[in-house]
Amino acid sequence: MHYVQQAAFVALLATASWLFAKKAGEIRRNILLGKDEQLNDQPAKRWKNLLLLALGQKKMFRNPLVAVMHLVIYVGFIIINLEVLEIVLDGLLGTHRLFLPLLGISYNWLINGFEFLAVGVITVCIIFLVRRNIIKLKRFISKDLNGWPRSDANYILISEIILMSLFLTMNATDQVLQANGSEHYHQTGSFFFSGILSPLFQNMHTTTLIAIERTCWWMHITGIFIFLNYLPYSKHLHILLAFPNAYYARLEPAGKMKNMPAVQNEVLYAMKPETAPTDAAPPAHFGAKDIFELSWKNLLDAYSCTECGRCTAACPANITGKLLSPRKIMMATRDRMEDVGKNIDQHKQFVADNKTLLHDYISVEELRACTTCNACVEECPVSISPLDIILELRRSLIMEESNAPQEWNGTFSNIENNFAPWKFSPDDRDKWAVEN
Ligand code: SF4
Ligand code: SF4
The missing domain is CATH 1.20.950 (Fumarate Reductase Cytochrome B subunit)
Structure with a gap:
């Protein structure tokens, strides 16, 4: 027996x-x-x-x-x-x-x-x-x-x-x-x-x-x-x-955004054309549209989320009734990973399924509601950054799809032309200090 x-x-x-x-x-x-x-x-x-x-x-x-x-x-x-x-x-x-x-x-x-x-x-x-x-x-x-x-x-x-x-x-x-x-x-x-x-x-x-x-x-x-x-x-x-x-948590100061070397180099080459390499290939993507363009740490974050909701409870966008919930950002990223995983199991490699994390799992409305305040990152007990994923998706949305509200586009042009978000010429910037 x-x-x-x-x-x-x-x-x-x-x-x-x-x-x-x-x-x-x-x-x-x-x-x-x-x-x-x-x-x-x-x-x-x-x-x-x-x-x-x-x-x-x-x-x-x-x-x-x-x-x-x-x-x-x-x-x-x-x-x-x-x-x-x-x-x-x-x-x-x-x-x-x-x-x-x-x-x-x-x-x-x-x-x-x-x-x-x-x-x-x-x-x-x-x-x-x-x-x-x-x-x-x-x-x-x-x-x-x-x-x-x-x-x-x-x-x-x-x-x-x-x-x-x-x-x-x-x-x-x-x-x-x-x-x-x-x-x-x-x-x-x-x-x-x-x-x-x-x-x-x-x-x-x-x-x-x-x-x-x-x-x-x-x-x-x-x-x-x-x-x-x-x-x-x-x-x-x-x-x-x-x-x-x-x-593997990021050790940089909280709130420090990851630079985009491709964009930084473009500005540098515009200012110093002699430094521009002649054979530089354009970057494949700006930001991330799907999980493949996020970093492995973003994906580890999604699997580590406890769904406790402390991030969402502290999120000013959520508190004021917007659609955004940083917890849902993590859950949606994990769902997408699981779906891609099943796709690979079925076909032995990933076969395009006409879906992406951006749009099909996380909507434009959610992404636009984020104030980048970092409260979600600060609150998370297991070192997760929903903000990192939001930023990468938003970069793709704006830089790849030019998908931004009219008001934001005005701000972007001002930054590009006036080096500030306002519609004033940089030459007029110090006028406020001039005594009449
Ligand atoms: S960074 Fe964005 S998602 Fe995180 S708490 Fe602030 S508004 Fe909410
Ligand atoms: S606080 Fe962290 S663990 Fe909790 S739901 Fe938000 S991201 Fe997930």
């Missing part, structure tokens, strides 16, 4: 690992569809960002209560992996509580610690469900979350509650089996939280108890494998991608 269980576990582990590795490979390929950008300089600063922003969740602590609750779920997720390691090894080797003889008395402290985290995770998940579905915080009910994204958040919270409950029930029945002296159920010492549940199972027959304990064990580990494979399709991918995203 043990061998059958071991074989079933090996099959389950191999399938879950293969599916996860396959999807991770697709996501990596999709991110690398973007343009190259060198973000490897100043490694010390980058490691500091990773530790403070991703591991330390620095920006979350602007709201300490929510930060502590988020930290409970996050620490629970990371530390509970130690317990998953034991479960996986038990499954592979056909053992039960493999680490018990290795850790001695520390094993009891460790499992009690995991149970404390499990209860913390259940409590926080319930609070988060209430915040989303009953209190209905504004940033969780806005229309850019309609449909799948809203359900996704709820599915994850409910799954975490189920996984933690299975873990506690498994330990509760295990303790009753230990007390009954059942074979294979080694003495671990008592566990505080699952011990509270143990009386519920006190009078059950040993066979029933083993059936419940084994069912919880299998459902717990199967649930974790399903969770792992659900992550790449969910906003919870940030649990993994927040780390590389914080490491």
Whole structure:
């Protein structure tokens, strides 16, 4: 019987690992569809960002209560992996509580610690469900979350509650089996939280108890494998991608726009024609119309977005009723990447689908509403810049399609002719200082 269980576990582990590795490979390929950008300089600063922003969740602590609750779920997720390691090894080797003889008395402290985290995770998940579905915080009910994204958040919270409950029930029945002296159920010492549940199972027959304990064990580990494979399709991918995203965050001062060397050189050549190369090819594109012209970091940003809406809640355009939501910019970029990825899977290479990120996923009206204030970048807890994508799309819109409102065109001509947005000759600029 043990061998059958071991074989079933090996099959389950191999399938879950293969599916996860396959999807991770697709996501990596999709991110690398973007343009190259060198973000490897100043490694010390980058490691500091990773530790403070991703591991330390620095920006979350602007709201300490929510930060502590988020930290409970996050620490629970990371530390509970130690317990998953034991479960996986038990499954592979056909053992039960493999680490018990290795850790001695520390094993009891460790499992009690995991149970404390499990209860913390259940409590926080319930609070988060209430915040989303009953209190209905504004940033969780806005229309850019309609449909799948809203359900996704709820599915994850409910799954975490189920996984933690299975873990506690498994330990509760295990303790009753230990007390009954059942074979294979080694003495671990008592566990505080699952011990509270143990009386519920006190009078059950040993066979029933083993059936419940084994069912919880299998459902717990199967649930974790399903969770792992659900992550790449969910906003919870940030649990993994927040780390590389914080490491590769841009280190320039906030608000500094990326220069356009092609445009800068044109101005330089106009002023100093002798510096113009004779064989320079014109740039392929100005700005970005589709994901292929964005940088890989923009695309990594889109996969790392938690859809928390802190950017949208701080966006002056959104607050004043405009169509723009920086969260939706990130979600639309991810949707486009996924669609392009499916296209490549189907045809072995990308086949034009008559769609582009600009227009088909993100509208002109959204792009025009951005004030480039940088508030979204400042607010994002995982080092994402929706503004970067907006700027690149807007550059394409204006420089490739000449698509700008009449008022903007007036400003552009003034800048071109008068070196200022106003309709005054540069010769008249200092007249204001002349005394009459
Ligand atoms: S930079 Fe644009 S998108 Fe970001 S908060 Fe400001 S107006 Fe909104
Ligand atoms: S871009 Fe950042 S702040 Fe905005 S929804 Fe995504 S994770 Fe949250």
